Amino acid sequence: MPPAEAALSTAAANVTLTQIRTRVSGWGGGGGVPVRAVRPRRADELVAALELARDGGRACGLIARGMGRSYGDAAQLRDGLVLETTAMKEIELDAERGVVRAGAGATIGELLDRLVPTGWMVPVVPGTQHVSVGGAVASDIHGKNHGVDGTLGSHVEALGLLTAAGDVVEVSPQQDGELFGATLGGMGLTGVILWARIRMKPVSSAWLSVDTDRVGTLDDALAVLSSPGGPYRVAWLDLLGPGIRGAVTRAEHLPAAAVPARHPAPATVPSRATVPTWFPSALLRPETVRVFNALRYARMPRAERGHPEPIGSHMFPLDALDAWPRLYGPRGFVQYQLVVPYGSERVIEAVIEELRRARVPCYLCVLKDMGETNGAPLSFPIAGWTITLDLPCAADGLWAALDRCDESVSAAAGRVYLSKDARMRPAALEAMYPRLGEWRQVRERVDPEGLWRSDLALRTGLIDGSRR
DSSP: OOOEEEEEEETTTTEEEEEEEEEEOOTTOSSOEEEEEEOOOSHHHHHHHHHHHHTTTSOOOEEEESSOOOSSSTTOOTTSEEEEOTTOOOEEEETTTTEEEEETTOBHHHHHHHHGGGTEEOSOOOSOSOOBHHHHHHTTOOOTTHHHHOOGGGGEEEEEEEOTTSOEEEEOSSSSHHHHHHHTTSTTOSOEEEEEEEEOEEOSOSEEEEEEEEESSHHHHHHHHHSSOOSEEEEEEEOSSSSOEEEEEEEEEOOGGGSOSSSOOOSSOOOOEEOOTTOOGGGSSHHHHHHHHHHHHHHSOSEEEEEEEEHHHHHOGGGGEETGGGGGOTTOEEEEEEEEETTOHHHHHHHHHHHHHTTOOOSEEEEEEEOOOOSOTTOOOOSEEEEEEEEETTSTTHHHHHHHHHHHHHHTTOEEOGGGOSSOOHHHHHHHOTTHHHHHHHHHHHOTTOOBOOHHHHHHTSSOGGGO
């Protein structure tokens, strides 16, 4: 059934917006929730959207949404207003300074396609090119190079923000630094990010030099990740066998003189196929993934040095397959990402064992090291180890097992990544983010009526839901 559309006029701004009644969900899939959605293009339309969110004097709430790549419910609000920022795509490069001013709706992939040929690269990229700049800032994304380059927020010079009062303000570490810090990793709950001014990284090509080592245990993976090598570091782990095995890659940018003599490497990945809506999810089960993992492990080199790979295929391998979460079926999957401090490696092992005891299969697992936090109150990374696990929602006992994992993580002074969360309880949030009170004070200052809301924020108690 197609979404219902209605042209709504707001007298305060004398602007007409098209409102669409539809359903949205996180990237992890599932049934989604009903929302009202608008797609402003200009500043006056943004202000008009605030009036719609107030719903005639009683705030129904508003959350911004970019590409919808948060795995859980961070970019949705049941029966509320979703402000889609995908039309805000302007990109302006200061080539001398290596600074780009990008609209909130521009994607990481669009930036890479535009900038890499000119000798610049986005300094921090996540595991997908299909993330909007606004979402990347709101999640304070990290990449394989966090130990060297930190989060994206560490490279942001300033932000344009639409406040709950309807003002468009510029914030930076020097100009309302508290609000700037609260917006980095603030899950869109301090205002609508309109644009970001970001320092780029100079690169001489779109090629990487990749070292690969096959590992047979978790300790082996930790040891290789701790050894010298390129800044882009990650381990793929197979958790469906009797032990823990996998491969570690460490990559660095190739200098121009070492670029392979063949066609230019793309900085992004084209789509090669799409998982259809009718895909038989029963094909994705432990037995089939176990065989796939065994073949993948066998094909990995024991030790390979300096293998050239394009930035796109190395950084965004899953982007070659559109709509890949459909592989998990109609109930979707949870991507559980945690980080624990150095010295708490056994917590990672305990989480893996907890899931195995509960007979919850993990179809994809990656491990990497992280550097120091950037100081933003809700930014996820801390110095330590982070592990990401893709778990099918159809698995019996999944929620209870993850609640037990949360207890182990918080006891070790670790935390779970809010941008990927779909089920964490309020008590876990309070235990994992010790600067939560500081962030709430800033939010109360800039949004006293509680206009900015999301299902994530209400479910976890990140904001006070009593004012709905």
